[in-house]
Amino acid sequence: MYRIIILFILIQLNGSLLAQDRVSSPLVISVQDSINHQAISYAKISDRTHNHSYICTADGQLSIKLISGSLIKISAIGYHDYYFTFNDSLKQISINLSPRIYELKEFSLSPYPTLALFKKAFIDLQLPDSNTVAFNLEPIVGLQRHKRKMEDYSPEEMISISFASPISGLYNLWSRRANSERKYHQLIYTDKRTQLFEKKYNAYLVKRITGIEKDEELAEMMGYCSPNVEFILQANEYEVAIYIQKCYKQFLALAE
Secondary structure, eight states, rough: HHHHHHHHHHHHHHHHHHHHHOOOOOOEEEETTTTTOOBTTTTTEEETTTEEEEEEEETSSSEOOOOOOOOOEEEEETBOOOEEEEOOOOEEEEEOOOOOOOOOOOOOOOOOOOHHHHHHHHHHOOOOOOOOOOOOOOOOOOOOOOOOOOGGSOOOGGOOOOOOOOOHHHHHHHHHHHHHHHHHHHHHHHHEEEEEEEHHHHHHHHHHOOOOOOOHHHHHHHOOOOOOOHHHHSOOOOHHHHHHHHHHHHHHHOOO
């Protein structure tokens, strides 16, 4: 029984020593605003791989020991999250967080809180009478009536003008307009989806997560890793970062 306990303790100690061997020398992290480059106080540093969290000082500084290959998340109130993969070569890193812009929903401001009040105000509205139109035209001196009558014209000289049904004209007009509006809204919708996709998944993010330096290797990696558009649009930043890490491991295994 005692031998089993001693063996268990030795295994635990051996695992701890191996883990310590994997821990790098201290990494100094500086967090600042990407616009004014001022330090961001008390930013949160999270090791998402091993579920450890740390808080920066008031000067936006932190010195910690990390395990190589860990996915690190930098976050602060009012800023976009920042992800990168730690490796042993990093001794000091400066993180620039981009301010988060909050878009408010559109709303209409009206002096009439209810439809009934609007109808009453519309009925009570007094407008000046604009039906009377005054034409101040000068008489044309020497103007004579045309002497030629309708019977004097030959059929070749007469021009026939056909008028389509006003209902058909309105239908064609609104039908074309409706089709144009549908195409316009579809283009806007597609453009917004494309912008959101490129914002959440791009070469800069892949390079930051994987640590790839060469442009050729980065292009091959992104060509191999072609994520589903719907997945990227629905996923959060952490899920996208994990996806890139897994895809990069598969890419390296394939290259071997």
